Amino acid sequence: MLLISCPWCGVERPEIEFRYGGEAHIDRPAQPADLDDHQWAEFLYMRSNPKGLLAERWRHVHGCGRFFNAVRHTVSDRFVCVYKTGEKCPDLEALAREGAQ
Amino acid sequence: MTRFSFWELARKAVNAHQDWGHQWRKPDPKPDYDVIIIGAGGHGLATAYYLAKEHGVTNVAVLEKGWLGGGNTGRNTTIVRSNYLWEESEGLYDHAMDLWQDLSQELNYNVMYSARGVMMLAHTVHDVQVFKRHVHANRLAGVQNEWLSAEEAKAYCPPLNIEKNIRYPVMGAALQRKAGVARHDAVAWGYARGADKYGVDIIQNCAVTGIRRAADGSVSGVETSRGFIGARKIGVVAAGHTSVVMDMAGVRMPLESNPLQALVSEPVKPCFPCVVMSNTVHAYLSQSDKGELVIGAGTDQYVSYSQTGGLQITTHTVDAICELFPMFRRMRMLRNWGGIVDVTPDRSPIIGKTPVPGLFVNCGWGTGGFKATPGSGHVFAHTIARDEPHPINAPFTLDRFRTGRLIDEAAAAAVAH
Numbered sequence: 001m002l003l004i005s006c007p008w009c010g011v012e013r014p015e016i017e018f019r020y021g022g023e024a025h026i027d028r029p030a031q032p033a034d035l036d037d038h039q040w041a042e043f044l045y046m047r048s049n050p051k052g053l054l055a056e057r058w059r060h061v062h063g064c065g066r067f068f069n070a071v072r073h074t075v076s077d078r079f080v081c082v083y084k085t086g087e088k089c090p091d092l093e094a095l096a097r098e099g100a101q
Numbered sequence: 102m103t104r105f106s107f108w109e110l111a112r113k114a115v116n117a118h119q120d121w122g123h124q125w126r127k128p129d130p131k132p133d134y135d136v137i138i139i140g141a142g143g144h145g146l147a148t149a150y151y152l153a154k155e156h157g158v159t160n161v162a163v164l165e166k167g168w169l170g171g172g173n174t175g176r177n178t179t180i181v182r183s184n185y186l187w188e189e190s191e192g193l194y195d196h197a198m199d200l201w202q203d204l205s206q207e208l209n210y211n212v213m214y215s216a217r218g219v220m221m222l223a224h225t226v227h228d229v230q231v232f233k234r235h236v237h238a239n240r241l242a243g244v245q246n247e248w249l250s251a252e253e254a255k256a257y258c259p260p261l262n263i264e265k266n267i268r269y270p271v272m273g274a275a276l277q278r279k280a281g282v283a284r285h286d287a288v289a290w291g292y293a294r295g296a297d298k299y300g301v302d303i304i305q306n307c308a309v310t311g312i313r314r315a316a317d318g319s320v321s322g323v324e325t326s327r328g329f330i331g332a333r334k335i336g337v338v339a340a341g342h343t344s345v346v347m348d349m350a351g352v353r354m355p356l357e358s359n360p361l362q363a364l365v366s367e368p369v370k371p372c373f374p375c376v377v378m379s380n381t382v383h384a385y386l387s388q389s390d391k392g393e394l395v396i397g398a399g400t401d402q403y404v405s406y407s408q409t410g411g412l413q414i415t416t417h418t419v420d421a422i423c424e425l426f427p428m429f430r431r432m433r434m435l436r437n438w439g440g441i442v443d444v445t446p447d448r449s450p451i452i453g454k455t456p457v458p459g460l461f462v463n464c465g466w467g468t469g470g471f472k473a474t475p476g477s478g479h480v481f482a483h484t485i486a487r488d489e490p491h492p493i494n495a496p497f498t499l500d501r502f503r504t505g506r507l508i509d510e511a512a513a514a515a516v517a518h
Contacts, residue, residue: 001411002403016413020402022357041503045355045446049344051406074358075406 006060007068007082013060021057023047024069025089051075053092053099057085071095102298105209124290125297130304133331134162136485137323138338139309139346141165142174143285143471144463145338146292146303147478148485153299155479156486161301162332164325166308170289173340176440177471178363178385178397180376182219182280184239184246189496189508190449191242196493197476201283204475210291212283213390219280220249220258222379222425224269232275249274258375260426267424269382282376282387282395288474312350312460319458320350336461336485341406341441343464350457354464355502356443359400360410361468364419364437366429368392382421394429396422400442400468410439442468446502448511452481452494461485462499 002015029035029043048054054074059067071080071090080095103109103122113121136152138145141163152158165171181201183194205211223229232248239246251263254274263271293303304327311324312335322331339346341358373388378397385397398418401410415437423430445451445465450473452463463481466473480491490498501507 001413015411023404037503037505041355042353045502046353047344047355047357049354049357049404051342051345054404056404072403074404077403077405077407 005082006063007084008064008066017062019059019061021059024055024057053096055089124294125303128302130327130330135160136334137332138163138336140338141169141303142172143288143474144477146289146296147474148481149301150292150296151479151482153301158486159300163303164307164309165305168305169293170286173440174285174289177285178395179282179285181283181472182277183244184277186235186238187508190510191244192493194473195244197473200475208291208295212287212291214283216279216281218276218278218375220375220377221275222271223273224381228381229272236275245279246275246277249276260428262425262427320460334459334485338463341443343443350460352455355446357404358441358443360405360439361400361442362398362410362415362439364396364415364434366394366432366434383418384421406441408439447507447509449508450497451499452497453484453490
Protein backbone atom coordinates (compact mmCIF):
# COMPACT_ATOMS: atom_id res chain seq x y z
CA MET A 1 0.00 0.00 0.00
CA LEU A 2 1.27 3.45 -0.86
CA LEU A 3 1.90 6.09 1.79
CA ILE A 4 0.73 9.45 0.52
CA SER A 5 1.28 12.97 1.89
CA CYS A 6 -1.67 15.32 1.58
CA PRO A 7 -0.36 18.86 0.97
CA TRP A 8 -3.56 20.37 2.43
CA CYS A 9 -3.52 18.38 5.71
CA GLY A 10 0.28 18.16 5.86
CA VAL A 11 0.19 14.54 6.99
CA GLU A 12 1.23 11.18 5.55
CA ARG A 13 -1.60 8.65 5.38
CA PRO A 14 -2.18 5.16 3.87
CA GLU A 15 -3.49 4.90 0.33
CA ILE A 16 -6.94 3.67 1.41
CA GLU A 17 -7.72 7.24 2.56
CA PHE A 18 -7.25 8.47 -1.00
CA ARG A 19 -8.95 8.11 -4.37
CA TYR A 20 -6.91 8.25 -7.58
CA GLY A 21 -7.86 11.00 -10.03
CA GLY A 22 -5.82 10.11 -13.12
CA GLU A 23 -3.35 12.19 -15.08
CA ALA A 24 -3.06 15.81 -13.91
CA HIS A 25 -2.99 19.04 -15.91
CA ILE A 26 -5.52 18.01 -18.54
CA ASP A 27 -7.37 21.31 -18.88
CA ARG A 28 -10.97 21.44 -19.97
CA PRO A 29 -11.04 23.34 -23.28
CA ALA A 30 -11.78 27.04 -22.88
CA GLN A 31 -13.98 27.09 -26.01
CA PRO A 32 -15.58 23.61 -26.19
CA ALA A 33 -17.66 24.50 -29.25
CA ASP A 34 -14.53 25.16 -31.30
CA LEU A 35 -13.04 21.68 -30.86
CA ASP A 36 -13.05 19.12 -33.66
CA ASP A 37 -13.40 15.37 -33.05
CA HIS A 38 -9.64 14.81 -32.88
CA GLN A 39 -9.23 17.43 -30.18
CA TRP A 40 -12.15 15.99 -28.20
CA ALA A 41 -10.65 12.49 -28.40
CA GLU A 42 -7.34 13.91 -27.20
CA PHE A 43 -8.98 15.68 -24.25
CA LEU A 44 -11.34 12.87 -23.24
CA TYR A 45 -9.39 9.69 -23.91
CA MET A 46 -5.73 10.03 -24.86
CA ARG A 47 -3.34 9.68 -21.92
CA SER A 48 0.44 9.81 -21.73
CA ASN A 49 0.63 6.69 -19.49
CA PRO A 50 4.42 7.05 -19.12
CA LYS A 51 6.86 4.51 -17.78
CA GLY A 52 8.65 7.02 -15.56
CA LEU A 53 7.56 10.23 -13.85
CA LEU A 54 3.85 11.02 -13.98
CA ALA A 55 2.02 14.12 -12.68
CA GLU A 56 -1.26 12.80 -11.35
CA ARG A 57 -4.29 13.81 -9.26
CA TRP A 58 -5.29 12.32 -5.93
CA ARG A 59 -8.24 13.17 -3.70
CA HIS A 60 -8.06 12.82 0.07
CA VAL A 61 -11.60 11.39 0.25
CA HIS A 62 -11.39 10.12 3.84
CA GLY A 63 -9.57 13.23 5.09
CA CYS A 64 -10.01 16.80 3.95
CA GLY A 65 -11.81 15.69 0.79
CA ARG A 66 -9.70 17.94 -1.42
CA PHE A 67 -7.91 17.25 -4.69
CA PHE A 68 -4.16 17.70 -4.98
CA ASN A 69 -1.43 16.74 -7.44
CA ALA A 70 1.58 14.51 -7.07
CA VAL A 71 4.57 13.43 -9.12
CA ARG A 72 5.22 9.71 -8.84
CA HIS A 73 7.54 7.28 -10.62
CA THR A 74 5.39 4.59 -12.25
CA VAL A 75 8.02 1.83 -11.99
CA SER A 76 9.12 2.26 -8.36
CA ASP A 77 5.76 3.82 -7.30
CA ARG A 78 7.81 6.33 -5.24
CA PHE A 79 6.35 9.82 -4.79
CA VAL A 80 8.76 12.57 -5.81
CA CYS A 81 6.64 15.48 -4.58
CA VAL A 82 3.07 16.58 -3.87
CA TYR A 83 1.63 20.01 -4.58
CA LYS A 84 -1.72 21.78 -4.34
CA THR A 85 -4.16 22.09 -7.20
CA GLY A 86 -3.61 25.30 -9.12
CA GLU A 87 0.16 25.18 -8.62
CA LYS A 88 2.34 24.73 -11.68
CA CYS A 89 3.46 21.29 -12.78
CA PRO A 90 7.11 20.75 -11.80
CA ASP A 91 9.64 20.24 -14.59
CA LEU A 92 9.40 16.44 -14.94
CA GLU A 93 12.51 16.17 -17.11
CA ALA A 94 14.58 18.06 -14.52
CA LEU A 95 13.19 15.83 -11.77
CA ALA A 96 14.03 12.73 -13.82
CA ARG A 97 17.63 13.98 -14.27
CA GLU A 98 17.92 14.64 -10.52
CA GLY A 99 16.51 11.19 -9.78
CA ALA A 100 19.03 9.57 -12.10
CA GLN A 101 21.98 11.17 -10.24
CA MET B 102 10.04 -31.05 -35.24
CA THR B 103 8.59 -33.97 -33.31
CA ARG B 104 4.90 -34.57 -33.78
CA PHE B 105 3.41 -35.50 -30.42
CA SER B 106 1.47 -38.76 -30.43
CA PHE B 107 0.97 -41.87 -28.38
CA TRP B 108 3.42 -43.71 -30.64
CA GLU B 109 6.06 -41.00 -30.15
CA LEU B 110 5.54 -41.09 -26.38
CA ALA B 111 6.04 -44.85 -26.36
CA ARG B 112 9.13 -44.61 -28.59
CA LYS B 113 10.75 -41.92 -26.40
CA ALA B 114 9.96 -43.96 -23.27
CA VAL B 115 12.49 -46.54 -24.46
CA ASN B 116 15.17 -43.85 -24.03
CA ALA B 117 13.76 -42.71 -20.68
CA HIS B 118 12.48 -39.53 -22.43
CA GLN B 119 16.03 -38.19 -22.86
CA ASP B 120 15.80 -37.08 -26.51
CA TRP B 121 12.71 -34.90 -26.88
CA GLY B 122 14.76 -31.92 -28.07
CA HIS B 123 13.84 -28.25 -28.24
CA GLN B 124 10.39 -27.35 -29.51
CA TRP B 125 11.45 -24.08 -31.15
CA ARG B 126 14.69 -22.54 -32.39
CA LYS B 127 16.67 -19.66 -30.90
CA PRO B 128 17.51 -17.81 -34.11
CA ASP B 129 19.58 -14.66 -34.53
CA PRO B 130 17.60 -11.83 -36.12
CA LYS B 131 17.78 -11.54 -39.92
CA PRO B 132 18.45 -8.05 -41.40
CA ASP B 133 14.80 -7.65 -42.33
CA TYR B 134 11.38 -9.27 -42.27
CA ASP B 135 8.00 -8.83 -43.96
CA VAL B 136 6.31 -8.55 -40.57
CA ILE B 137 7.67 -7.92 -37.07
CA ILE B 138 5.45 -8.65 -34.10
CA ILE B 139 6.50 -6.82 -30.92
CA GLY B 140 5.67 -8.98 -27.91
CA ALA B 141 5.87 -12.78 -27.62
CA GLY B 142 2.89 -13.30 -25.36
CA GLY B 143 -0.08 -15.46 -26.31
CA HIS B 144 -1.66 -12.84 -28.58
CA GLY B 145 1.60 -12.03 -30.39
CA LEU B 146 2.54 -15.67 -30.94
CA ALA B 147 -0.99 -16.53 -32.07
CA THR B 148 -0.80 -13.66 -34.56
CA ALA B 149 2.48 -14.99 -35.96
CA TYR B 150 1.07 -18.51 -36.14
CA TYR B 151 -2.05 -17.51 -38.10
CA LEU B 152 -0.04 -15.14 -40.34
CA ALA B 153 2.09 -18.09 -41.39
CA LYS B 154 -0.60 -20.74 -41.49
CA GLU B 155 -3.60 -18.93 -42.97
CA HIS B 156 -2.00 -16.13 -44.96
CA GLY B 157 1.29 -17.67 -46.08
CA VAL B 158 3.32 -14.84 -44.50
CA THR B 159 6.26 -16.76 -43.06
CA ASN B 160 9.04 -14.17 -43.15
CA VAL B 161 8.01 -13.05 -39.67
CA ALA B 162 9.87 -12.28 -36.44
CA VAL B 163 8.35 -12.09 -32.98
CA LEU B 164 10.50 -9.86 -30.74
CA GLU B 165 10.32 -10.23 -26.98
CA LYS B 166 12.21 -8.10 -24.47
CA GLY B 167 12.05 -10.79 -21.78
CA TRP B 168 11.18 -14.41 -22.26
CA LEU B 169 8.34 -15.96 -24.22
CA GLY B 170 5.02 -15.91 -22.36
CA GLY B 171 6.63 -14.23 -19.33
CA GLY B 172 4.28 -11.25 -19.10
CA ASN B 173 0.53 -11.32 -18.65
CA THR B 174 0.26 -14.66 -20.50
CA GLY B 175 1.97 -16.36 -17.56
CA ARG B 176 0.30 -14.20 -14.91
CA ASN B 177 -3.44 -14.43 -15.59
CA THR B 178 -5.95 -16.74 -13.91
CA THR B 179 -6.58 -18.74 -17.12
CA ILE B 180 -10.34 -18.12 -17.39
CA VAL B 181 -11.96 -18.61 -20.81
CA ARG B 182 -15.51 -17.35 -21.44
CA SER B 183 -17.50 -15.33 -23.99
CA ASN B 184 -20.68 -14.06 -22.28
CA TYR B 185 -20.17 -10.37 -23.02
CA LEU B 186 -23.01 -7.90 -23.50
CA TRP B 187 -22.57 -6.10 -26.80
CA GLU B 188 -22.84 -7.75 -30.21
CA GLU B 189 -19.35 -6.69 -31.22
CA SER B 190 -17.84 -8.30 -28.12
CA GLU B 191 -19.97 -11.42 -28.45
CA GLY B 192 -18.64 -11.83 -31.98
CA LEU B 193 -15.03 -11.39 -30.94
CA TYR B 194 -15.02 -13.51 -27.78
CA ASP B 195 -17.24 -16.25 -29.21
CA HIS B 196 -14.89 -16.47 -32.22
CA ALA B 197 -12.13 -17.20 -29.72
CA MET B 198 -14.39 -19.68 -27.92
CA ASP B 199 -14.91 -21.56 -31.20
CA LEU B 200 -11.16 -21.79 -31.72
CA TRP B 201 -10.56 -22.98 -28.14
CA GLN B 202 -12.69 -26.08 -28.75
CA ASP B 203 -10.09 -27.94 -30.81
CA LEU B 204 -7.00 -25.81 -30.22
CA SER B 205 -5.04 -28.72 -28.75
CA GLN B 206 -5.60 -30.77 -31.92
CA GLU B 207 -4.88 -27.76 -34.15
CA LEU B 208 -1.54 -27.09 -32.44
CA ASN B 209 -0.75 -30.76 -31.66
CA TYR B 210 -0.05 -29.40 -28.18
CA ASN B 211 -2.20 -30.00 -25.12
CA VAL B 212 -3.44 -26.59 -23.94
CA MET B 213 -5.54 -28.37 -21.31
CA TYR B 214 -8.72 -26.51 -22.22
CA SER B 215 -11.31 -27.64 -19.69
CA ALA B 216 -14.93 -26.60 -20.24
CA ARG B 217 -15.86 -26.86 -16.57
CA GLY B 218 -18.24 -23.90 -16.63
CA VAL B 219 -17.86 -20.30 -15.45
CA MET B 220 -20.43 -19.12 -12.94
CA MET B 221 -20.82 -15.38 -12.27
CA LEU B 222 -22.53 -14.65 -8.95
CA ALA B 223 -25.18 -11.99 -8.41
CA HIS B 224 -25.36 -10.44 -4.92
CA THR B 225 -27.67 -7.46 -5.38
CA VAL B 226 -30.89 -6.69 -7.25
CA HIS B 227 -28.81 -4.65 -9.67
CA ASP B 228 -26.53 -7.67 -10.30
CA VAL B 229 -29.57 -9.87 -10.96
CA GLN B 230 -30.97 -7.41 -13.49
CA VAL B 231 -27.61 -6.92 -15.22
CA PHE B 232 -26.86 -10.65 -15.48
CA LYS B 233 -30.37 -11.48 -16.74
CA ARG B 234 -29.89 -8.79 -19.37
CA HIS B 235 -26.59 -10.45 -20.32
CA VAL B 236 -28.26 -13.87 -20.48
CA HIS B 237 -30.98 -12.57 -22.82
CA ALA B 238 -28.57 -10.60 -24.99
CA ASN B 239 -26.37 -13.68 -25.30
CA ARG B 240 -29.35 -15.90 -26.13
CA LEU B 241 -30.36 -13.57 -28.97
CA ALA B 242 -26.79 -13.67 -30.31
CA GLY B 243 -26.56 -17.46 -30.06
CA VAL B 244 -24.00 -17.29 -27.24
CA GLN B 245 -24.45 -19.88 -24.50
CA ASN B 246 -25.35 -18.37 -21.10
CA GLU B 247 -28.07 -19.29 -18.60
CA TRP B 248 -29.59 -18.03 -15.37
CA LEU B 249 -29.43 -20.12 -12.17
CA SER B 250 -31.21 -19.59 -8.87
CA ALA B 251 -29.07 -19.58 -5.73
CA GLU B 252 -30.02 -23.21 -5.06
CA GLU B 253 -29.13 -24.26 -8.61
CA ALA B 254 -25.82 -22.43 -8.23
CA LYS B 255 -25.14 -24.37 -5.04
CA ALA B 256 -25.95 -27.63 -6.82
CA TYR B 257 -23.48 -26.75 -9.60
CA CYS B 258 -20.78 -25.67 -7.13
CA PRO B 259 -21.34 -27.41 -3.76
CA PRO B 260 -18.72 -25.45 -1.72
CA LEU B 261 -20.71 -22.23 -2.33
CA ASN B 262 -22.27 -20.58 0.71
CA ILE B 263 -25.82 -19.45 -0.11
CA GLU B 264 -26.86 -18.64 3.47
CA LYS B 265 -28.82 -15.41 3.84
CA ASN B 266 -26.80 -14.23 6.83
CA ILE B 267 -23.64 -13.14 4.99
CA ARG B 268 -22.85 -9.56 4.00
CA TYR B 269 -23.62 -10.08 0.30
CA PRO B 270 -25.85 -13.19 -0.02
CA VAL B 271 -25.91 -15.00 -3.35
CA MET B 272 -29.14 -14.14 -5.20
CA GLY B 273 -28.45 -16.21 -8.30
CA ALA B 274 -25.83 -16.70 -10.97
CA ALA B 275 -25.18 -16.60 -14.71
CA LEU B 276 -23.57 -19.80 -15.98
CA GLN B 277 -21.75 -20.39 -19.24
CA ARG B 278 -21.24 -24.17 -19.36
CA LYS B 279 -18.73 -24.36 -22.19
CA ALA B 280 -16.54 -21.70 -20.58
CA GLY B 281 -13.72 -22.84 -18.34
CA VAL B 282 -9.97 -22.70 -18.06
CA ALA B 283 -6.90 -23.51 -20.16
CA ARG B 284 -3.23 -23.84 -19.24
CA HIS B 285 -1.86 -20.38 -20.06
CA ASP B 286 1.80 -21.39 -20.49
CA ALA B 287 0.84 -24.21 -22.82
CA VAL B 288 -1.06 -21.75 -25.03
CA ALA B 289 2.07 -19.62 -25.46
CA TRP B 290 4.29 -22.68 -25.97
CA GLY B 291 1.87 -24.32 -28.39
CA TYR B 292 1.61 -21.22 -30.57
CA ALA B 293 5.40 -20.64 -30.37
CA ARG B 294 6.05 -24.22 -31.50
CA GLY B 295 3.43 -23.96 -34.24
CA ALA B 296 4.75 -20.64 -35.55
CA ASP B 297 8.35 -21.87 -35.42
CA LYS B 298 7.35 -24.87 -37.54
CA TYR B 299 6.31 -22.50 -40.33
CA GLY B 300 9.65 -20.66 -40.12
CA VAL B 301 8.70 -17.75 -37.88
CA ASP B 302 11.72 -16.46 -35.90
CA ILE B 303 10.99 -16.02 -32.19
CA ILE B 304 13.71 -13.74 -30.81
CA GLN B 305 13.78 -13.48 -27.03
CA ASN B 306 15.75 -11.01 -24.89
CA CYS B 307 15.49 -8.47 -27.69
CA ALA B 308 13.94 -5.22 -26.46
CA VAL B 309 12.56 -2.77 -29.01
CA THR B 310 13.95 0.72 -28.31
CA GLY B 311 12.67 2.64 -31.31
CA ILE B 312 10.47 2.47 -34.41
CA ARG B 313 12.13 3.80 -37.57
CA ARG B 314 10.01 5.42 -40.26
CA ALA B 315 10.71 6.04 -43.94
CA ALA B 316 10.47 9.41 -45.69
CA ASP B 317 6.84 8.74 -46.66
CA GLY B 318 5.91 8.19 -42.99
CA SER B 319 5.51 4.42 -43.19
CA VAL B 320 7.45 2.10 -40.89
CA SER B 321 10.80 0.75 -42.06
CA GLY B 322 11.93 -1.26 -39.05
CA VAL B 323 12.73 -1.28 -35.37
CA GLU B 324 15.76 -0.36 -33.29
CA THR B 325 16.41 -3.09 -30.77
CA SER B 326 18.91 -4.08 -28.11
CA ARG B 327 20.34 -6.39 -30.82
CA GLY B 328 20.59 -3.73 -33.52
CA PHE B 329 18.33 -2.47 -36.29
CA ILE B 330 15.88 -4.93 -37.88
CA GLY B 331 14.00 -3.90 -41.01
CA ALA B 332 10.29 -4.59 -41.53
CA ARG B 333 7.55 -3.68 -43.98
CA LYS B 334 4.86 -4.06 -41.36
CA ILE B 335 4.93 -3.97 -37.56
CA GLY B 336 2.30 -5.35 -35.20
CA VAL B 337 2.47 -4.04 -31.64
CA VAL B 338 1.11 -6.60 -29.15
CA ALA B 339 2.80 -5.28 -26.03
CA ALA B 340 -0.07 -5.33 -23.48
CA GLY B 341 0.80 -3.04 -20.53
CA HIS B 342 3.71 -1.48 -22.43
CA THR B 343 1.70 -0.55 -25.54
CA SER B 344 1.71 3.19 -24.72
CA VAL B 345 5.51 3.06 -24.37
CA VAL B 346 6.04 1.27 -27.70
CA MET B 347 3.48 3.36 -29.61
CA ASP B 348 5.13 6.51 -28.27
CA MET B 349 8.24 5.45 -30.27
CA ALA B 350 6.14 5.98 -33.41
CA GLY B 351 4.60 9.19 -32.06
CA VAL B 352 1.10 7.72 -31.61
CA ARG B 353 -0.78 8.62 -28.43
CA MET B 354 -3.05 5.90 -27.06
CA PRO B 355 -6.27 5.94 -25.00
CA LEU B 356 -4.72 3.58 -22.47
CA GLU B 357 -3.76 3.51 -18.81
CA SER B 358 -1.63 0.72 -17.35
CA ASN B 359 -2.54 -0.70 -13.95
CA PRO B 360 -1.26 -3.58 -11.84
CA LEU B 361 -3.66 -6.54 -11.67
CA GLN B 362 -2.91 -9.11 -8.98
CA ALA B 363 -3.44 -12.82 -8.63
CA LEU B 364 -2.46 -15.45 -6.08
CA VAL B 365 -2.43 -19.21 -5.58
CA SER B 366 -2.94 -21.34 -2.50
CA GLU B 367 -1.16 -24.46 -1.36
CA PRO B 368 -2.19 -27.46 -3.50
CA VAL B 369 -5.03 -29.65 -2.21
CA LYS B 370 -7.05 -32.57 -3.55
CA PRO B 371 -9.74 -31.80 -6.16
CA CYS B 372 -12.51 -29.96 -4.31
CA PHE B 373 -13.68 -27.16 -6.57
CA PRO B 374 -15.53 -28.18 -9.75
CA CYS B 375 -15.87 -24.99 -11.78
CA VAL B 376 -14.82 -21.36 -12.10
CA VAL B 377 -16.65 -18.87 -9.89
CA MET B 378 -16.48 -15.13 -10.48
CA SER B 379 -18.04 -12.46 -8.37
CA ASN B 380 -17.57 -8.95 -9.67
CA THR B 381 -19.45 -7.37 -6.79
CA VAL B 382 -17.35 -8.74 -3.94
CA HIS B 383 -14.26 -9.21 -6.14
CA ALA B 384 -13.61 -12.92 -5.94
CA TYR B 385 -12.40 -14.99 -8.91
CA LEU B 386 -11.62 -18.59 -8.14
CA SER B 387 -10.84 -21.93 -9.77
CA GLN B 388 -8.68 -24.95 -8.95
CA SER B 389 -5.72 -25.85 -11.15
CA ASP B 390 -4.87 -29.41 -12.15
CA LYS B 391 -1.98 -29.24 -9.69
CA GLY B 392 -4.55 -28.61 -6.94
CA GLU B 393 -3.81 -24.97 -6.16
CA LEU B 394 -6.69 -22.54 -5.87
CA VAL B 395 -6.07 -19.90 -8.54
CA ILE B 396 -7.43 -16.58 -7.32
CA GLY B 397 -7.79 -13.34 -9.22
CA ALA B 398 -7.82 -10.05 -7.35
CA GLY B 399 -8.61 -6.54 -8.54
CA THR B 400 -6.57 -3.77 -10.12
CA ASP B 401 -4.78 -1.08 -8.17
CA GLN B 402 -6.30 2.34 -8.78
CA TYR B 403 -3.15 4.09 -9.98
CA VAL B 404 -1.04 3.92 -13.16
CA SER B 405 1.96 1.69 -12.59
CA TYR B 406 4.43 -0.58 -14.37
CA SER B 407 5.70 -2.13 -11.14
CA GLN B 408 4.25 -5.67 -11.62
CA THR B 409 3.24 -5.60 -7.98
CA GLY B 410 0.33 -4.07 -6.10
CA GLY B 411 -1.07 -3.20 -2.71
CA LEU B 412 -1.73 -5.99 -0.24
CA GLN B 413 -5.13 -4.47 0.62
CA ILE B 414 -6.34 -5.52 -2.85
CA THR B 415 -5.55 -9.21 -2.32
CA THR B 416 -6.81 -9.05 1.28
CA HIS B 417 -10.14 -7.76 0.00
CA THR B 418 -10.44 -10.70 -2.41
CA VAL B 419 -9.44 -13.29 0.18
CA ASP B 420 -12.04 -11.81 2.60
CA ALA B 421 -14.72 -12.33 -0.02
CA ILE B 422 -13.61 -15.91 -0.74
CA CYS B 423 -13.64 -16.78 2.98
CA GLU B 424 -17.25 -15.65 3.21
CA LEU B 425 -18.44 -17.30 -0.01
CA PHE B 426 -16.49 -20.54 0.56
CA PRO B 427 -16.06 -21.01 4.33
CA MET B 428 -14.18 -24.31 3.79
CA PHE B 429 -11.20 -22.31 2.51
CA ARG B 430 -10.86 -20.17 5.65
CA ARG B 431 -7.81 -21.98 7.01
CA MET B 432 -6.11 -22.45 3.67
CA ARG B 433 -2.65 -20.96 3.23
CA MET B 434 -1.71 -18.89 0.22
CA LEU B 435 1.59 -19.66 -1.50
CA ARG B 436 2.43 -16.84 -3.90
CA ASN B 437 1.00 -13.59 -5.18
CA TRP B 438 2.10 -11.47 -8.12
CA GLY B 439 1.00 -8.68 -10.40
CA GLY B 440 0.78 -8.13 -14.13
CA ILE B 441 0.45 -4.80 -15.93
CA VAL B 442 -2.81 -4.50 -17.85
CA ASP B 443 -3.57 -1.81 -20.43
CA VAL B 444 -7.08 -0.52 -19.88
CA THR B 445 -9.16 1.41 -22.45
CA PRO B 446 -11.90 3.88 -21.49
CA ASP B 447 -14.63 1.49 -22.76
CA ARG B 448 -12.93 -1.72 -21.52
CA SER B 449 -12.88 -3.16 -25.04
CA PRO B 450 -9.69 -3.92 -26.95
CA ILE B 451 -8.19 -2.03 -29.87
CA ILE B 452 -7.29 -4.30 -32.82
CA GLY B 453 -6.42 -2.69 -36.10
CA LYS B 454 -4.58 -0.06 -38.06
CA THR B 455 -2.99 3.10 -36.69
CA PRO B 456 -2.41 6.53 -38.27
CA VAL B 457 1.12 5.33 -39.21
CA PRO B 458 1.19 3.28 -42.47
CA GLY B 459 2.42 -0.25 -41.84
CA LEU B 460 1.95 0.00 -38.07
CA PHE B 461 -0.78 -2.16 -36.51
CA VAL B 462 -1.82 -2.47 -32.89
CA ASN B 463 -3.56 -5.11 -30.78
CA CYS B 464 -3.97 -3.86 -27.22
CA GLY B 465 -6.37 -2.66 -24.54
CA TRP B 466 -7.42 -6.13 -23.40
CA GLY B 467 -7.39 -4.79 -19.86
CA THR B 468 -8.11 -7.36 -17.20
CA GLY B 469 -9.43 -10.10 -19.50
CA GLY B 470 -7.29 -10.80 -22.54
CA PHE B 471 -6.28 -14.40 -22.06
CA LYS B 472 -9.68 -15.82 -23.01
CA ALA B 473 -9.48 -14.15 -26.40
CA THR B 474 -5.96 -15.31 -27.33
CA PRO B 475 -6.81 -17.54 -30.34
CA GLY B 476 -9.48 -15.22 -31.75
CA SER B 477 -7.36 -12.14 -31.21
CA GLY B 478 -4.37 -13.62 -33.04
CA HIS B 479 -6.61 -14.93 -35.82
CA VAL B 480 -8.29 -11.61 -36.67
CA PHE B 481 -5.13 -9.56 -36.09
CA ALA B 482 -3.18 -11.76 -38.54
CA HIS B 483 -5.95 -11.16 -41.10
CA THR B 484 -5.72 -7.40 -40.47
CA ILE B 485 -1.93 -7.32 -40.96
CA ALA B 486 -1.84 -9.66 -43.98
CA ARG B 487 -4.65 -7.97 -45.93
CA ASP B 488 -4.23 -4.40 -44.70
CA GLU B 489 -7.87 -4.36 -43.70
CA PRO B 490 -9.68 -5.67 -40.62
CA HIS B 491 -11.53 -8.98 -40.43
CA PRO B 492 -15.30 -8.28 -40.09
CA ILE B 493 -15.07 -9.46 -36.46
CA ASN B 494 -12.50 -6.87 -35.39
CA ALA B 495 -13.69 -4.08 -37.71
CA PRO B 496 -15.55 -2.28 -34.87
CA PHE B 497 -12.52 -2.42 -32.54
CA THR B 498 -10.63 0.45 -34.16
CA LEU B 499 -8.42 3.05 -32.53
CA ASP B 500 -10.53 5.60 -34.42
CA ARG B 501 -13.65 4.77 -32.38
CA PHE B 502 -12.43 7.15 -29.67
CA ARG B 503 -12.70 9.95 -32.24
CA THR B 504 -15.99 8.89 -33.84
CA GLY B 505 -17.60 8.01 -30.52
CA ARG B 506 -18.63 4.49 -31.56
CA LEU B 507 -17.46 2.97 -28.29
CA ILE B 508 -18.11 -0.66 -27.31
CA ASP B 509 -18.95 0.04 -23.74
CA GLU B 510 -18.26 -3.12 -21.79
CA ALA B 511 -17.15 -0.82 -18.94
CA ALA B 512 -20.71 0.23 -18.26
CA ALA B 513 -21.87 -3.33 -18.95
CA ALA B 514 -19.60 -4.91 -16.36
CA ALA B 515 -19.12 -1.90 -14.10
CA VAL B 516 -15.95 -3.49 -12.70
CA ALA B 517 -12.87 -5.34 -13.81
CA HIS B 518 -13.84 -8.39 -15.82
